[in-house]
Amino acid sequence: MLDKDCIFCKILRKEIPSEIVFEDEDLLGFKDANPQAPVHELFIPRIHIETINDVDREGAGLLGRLFVAAVERAKAVGLSEEGYRLVLNCGRGAGQTVFHIHLHLLGGRPLSWPPG
Ligand code: AMP
Numbered sequence: 439m440l441d442k443d444c445i446f447c448k449i450l451r452k453e454i455p456s457e458i459v460f461e462d463e464d465l466l467g468f469k470d471a472n473p474q475a476p477v478h479e480l481f482i483p484r485i486h487i488e489t490i491n492d493v494d495r496e497g498a499g500l501l502g503r504l505f506v507a508a509v510e511r512a513k514a515v516g517l518s519e520e521g522y523r524l525v526l527n528c529g530r531g532a533g534q535t536v537f538h539i540h541l542h543l544l545g546g547r548p549l550s551w552p553p554g
């Protein structure tokens with residue numbers, strides 16, 4: 439279920455430190471180490487899934503909970519009125535650098551669109 443070389447699996451195993459903001463039995467949320475906005479957090483499943491291409495209908499519930507966890511966190515830190523962005527990059531061409539699915543929560547500053 440976990441990958442020995444994956445940096446996010448290492449965070450799940452507590453082999454490397456992280457600033458945890460959310461935890462439940464299936465998901466972990468933690469602060470991004472290189473924040474692109476005042477609020478920049480990552481929400482990941484506790485199982486190693488490389489990209490969203492690897493998710494089928496059976497995984498829809500887990501993905502839904504991932505989004506709801508990020509939305510609840512956005513509300514908890516007061517971003518629901520001003521707005522925030524949820525981003526899930528798929529593949530190198532889209533900027534994915536860690537191949538363990540993660541949903542970015544970004545907010546706390548104006549976010550331009552399109553992202554470029
Ligand atoms: P992506 O480009 O969508 O794959 O995003 C990967 C994100 O993981 C980047 O925003 C990195 O700053 C972040 N990141 C990489 N290593 C760590 C780490 N050890 N702890 C927290 N965030 C990390």
Ligand code: ZN
Binds near residue numbers: 448537
């Ligand atoms: Zn992993």
